[in-house]
Amino acid sequence: MSAPTAGLPWRVPGALAATQIVHWGSLFYAFSVLMPAIAAEMGWQRETVVGAFSAALLAEAAAAVLVGTLLDRIGARRVMAVGSLAAGLGLLAAGQVTNLWQLYMVWICLGVVMATTLYEASFAAVTAAFGAQAARRGIAVVVFAGGLASTVAWPLTGAMVTELGWRDACAILALANALCALPHLFLLPRKAQPDTRLVVLQPALVPAVEPGLTDAIRQPRFWGLAFVYAVVGVCTATIAVHLVPLLQERGLGAAATQVASLFGVAQVAGRIMEFLAGRRWSLRATGIVALAIVTPAFLCLASATADWVLAAAVLFYGAANGALTIVRGALPSRMFGTAHYGAIAGALAGCGALARSAGPIAVAALWQQGGGYTSAMLGLAALAVAALAVFVLVTRRA
CATH class of the missing domain: 1.20.1250.20 (MFS general substrate transporter like domains)
Incomplete structure (x- = not known):
């Protein structure tokens, strides 16, 4: 709630x-x-x-x-x-x-x-x-x-x-x-003050003394989140750079641009759905559902040739990525508090940004070696499975 x-x-x-x-x-x-x-x-x-x-x-x-x-x-x-x-x-x-x-x-x-x-x-x-x-x-x-x-x-x-x-x-x-x-x-507001309400409302997730960055990085759940953020970064950057040529490779031709444009529309739709569902769903539930959608989307992109299947994969991944953006922004304060939110969220974002810069290059190398995008999309699907498992573990209640 x-x-x-x-x-x-x-x-x-x-x-x-x-x-x-x-x-x-x-x-x-x-x-x-x-x-x-x-x-x-x-x-x-x-x-x-x-x-x-x-x-x-x-x-x-x-x-x-x-x-x-x-x-x-x-x-x-x-x-x-x-x-x-x-x-x-x-x-x-x-x-x-x-x-x-x-x-x-x-x-x-x-x-x-x-x-x-x-x-x-x-x-x-x-x-x-x-x-x-x-x-x-x-x-x-x-x-x-x-x-x-x-x-x-x-x-x-x-x-x-x-x-x-x-x-x-x-x-x-x-x-x-x-x-x-x-x-x-x-x-805009001035800097945040420690949110003492968390001790009452989320005792299982946030300690009474909110950890700083040095304390946070000593916790396995921080590195679990960092891995999830990195996987999301790789997937997002890959779609941004390689989606159009991938769809062209799958035979869509001139329609590839139109199908790729569905990604932005789906992101907005996913964020609207998250906003509406947020009154009933926890951040953890939203993250689990969104990450669970990523794997089948990349499996479809790895092998499908039918236009409607590819379009559905783009739509579902776009909606999942839109919801994950909200989870990514809100989750650090729930798990580590607000006093050091900027530093902790910045460190997590740095992991995502590093992956975002390296992902498209790695996918291009896999494309060169494999003669297509199939192996790269299968690799991203496997990473998404791992990210889902890690997310479930690091966000579970004590």
């Missing part, structure tokens, strides 16, 4: 819902639209340009713990406001690059900025405002809007690149990101 939500500061997830669309759309999704234009104008190989984005994801992972610690110490208000301004400066610089090393340097810096502006930072802001028991509801609002970021960013960025060029498009995106500093500064 979820905690009552009457009287909660809904301005916080409301503001973050808007800024997450801007930040995710500009820092994450827009790159796939900017990349071909950058490569064409500068004469660089696409793979080389994509390498800058992979470097950004590695930088995000490296910065996750430090940013999480800052979120605990000075609060999301300052961290996210500064991050928004830095995102604006970084995107403005991205539109001025003339050398490959400059492109890599800019995107590595933007990777650090991602850690201060995307989901992990916004989850810390919601947790600080709502407390551990009610944070799930606010997080659901934020990720619901974040699921629309690709739907908004791809066509708008594409139109700007076509009409103005990629350099001016970066300048417009820079302005939008800088403006996000205003709602962050004036609407």
Whole structure:
């Protein structure tokens, strides 16, 4: 059962819902639209340009713990406001690059900025405002809007690149990101205080003294969660990069793009269902059901050729991934408390980000060796089974 939500500061997830669309759309999704234009104008190989984005994801992972610690110490208000301004400066610089090393340097810096502006930072802001028991509801609002970021960013960025060029498009995106500093500064809460209600409401999960990061990483359940987060990261990044060519390999041809677009719609649907079911289902139950759906989805992607089976696999995986985003954001505060949420969630997010940066490369290598995506999809299905088993173990009540 979820905690009552009457009287909660809904301005916080409301503001973050808007800024997450801007930040995710500009820092994450827009790159796939900017990349071909950058490569064409500068004469660089696409793979080389994509390498800058992979470097950004590695930088995000490296910065996750430090940013999480800052979120605990000075609060999301300052961290996210500064991050928004830095995102604006970084995107403005991205539109001025003339050398490959400059492109890599800019995107590595933007990777650090991602850690201060995307989901992990916004989850810390919601947790600080709502407390551990009610944070799930606010997080659901934020990720619901974040699921629309690709739907908004791809066509708008594409139109700007076509009409103005990629350099001016970066300048417009820079302005939008800088403006996000205003709602962050004036609407977000200060740092969270320890949530003593957890001792009464969840005695089996959270100790009376909330552990810091050093204490948390000594616990097997932390590393179990880290493994689950890594598997989810690998699966998500693989779908983002390889779904269209996989569907083309399965014979969908030009329809591959349309079928792949179902993923974003399904994510939003999954988050809506989680929001509605959250009043009756525990986070543990939601996580178990969502992870249980991942394996058959990847098994279908490994071997199916029928259009409707592939479309169903994309829909089911998208819905499961949408629900898992909420579980991933809300679960650390339930298991470890709110006092050190930023550092602990940042460490867990760093594991996911590392896996996210390595996953697509590993799948590409398996594709090269096996002559197709079958072995990679079977491998991901096996990882999903392992993640489900670990999740069941680390979230069970004492």
